[in-house]
Amino acid sequence: MSHPVIGIFGGTFNPVHVGHVRAAIEVAEALGLAAVEFVPAARPPHKGGEPLLDFALRLRLCRLALGDLPGFSVNAMEADRPGPSYTRDTLETLGRQRPDEEFCFILGMGDLLSLPTWKDGLNLGRLAHLAVHAREGLGLPHFRAFVAERAAAMGAVPTSEPAVWGLPGGRRLTYVPVSRLDVSSSDIRERWRRGGRIHGLVSEAVRHELDNHAAALRAGWGRPAPA
Structure with missing residues (x-):
């Protein structure tokens, strides 16, 4: 029996807005995710110069934004982690603590393009499925060009579906078009x-x-x- 796939939506959420919630809903519906967890970053390594609200407040805002939306919740796992909030560490921890679940990390196209600057970013697909949603005006051609150029480093192989690449361990990297909401x-x-x-x-x-x-x-x- 296959394990349920849980969407992991990370970010600073400074503050969380309707675009975040709508994108997560559309990705969950497109991929049939069992649930989605928003995981606010306590100390985001790429946001050093950004004015940041206290983690506890950003956490509460995420909970309020999701309300009673079925299948959606907020995971506060970053609260007690020392040092920067690296996505690789988050996914490794989830996989170790919850071996009976699979995870799908949800990221925007801008995040995908910046993966080479993340800590072990091109290897995230060895820890979880990846779902890329486009809200920055970049579409499927940009997605395919990025992955094709870095396929060897990511362990990615093309499939018969233009929007899907295979990843190690039977995982998938999928491009998911979502409704464009110009909110940041x-x-x-x-x-x-x-x-x-x-x-x-x-x-x-x-x-x-x-x-x-x-x-x-x-x-x-x-x-x-x-x-």
């Missing part, structure tokens, strides 16, 4: 700084929680412009 955490932070409205960019539960933590936002993102 950096844009939300900038709107907040200048006193703009972020309605519709984040869930109402997340927006209310951000309003309730104005002091934390001023410390983490900078003071918004006076009204």
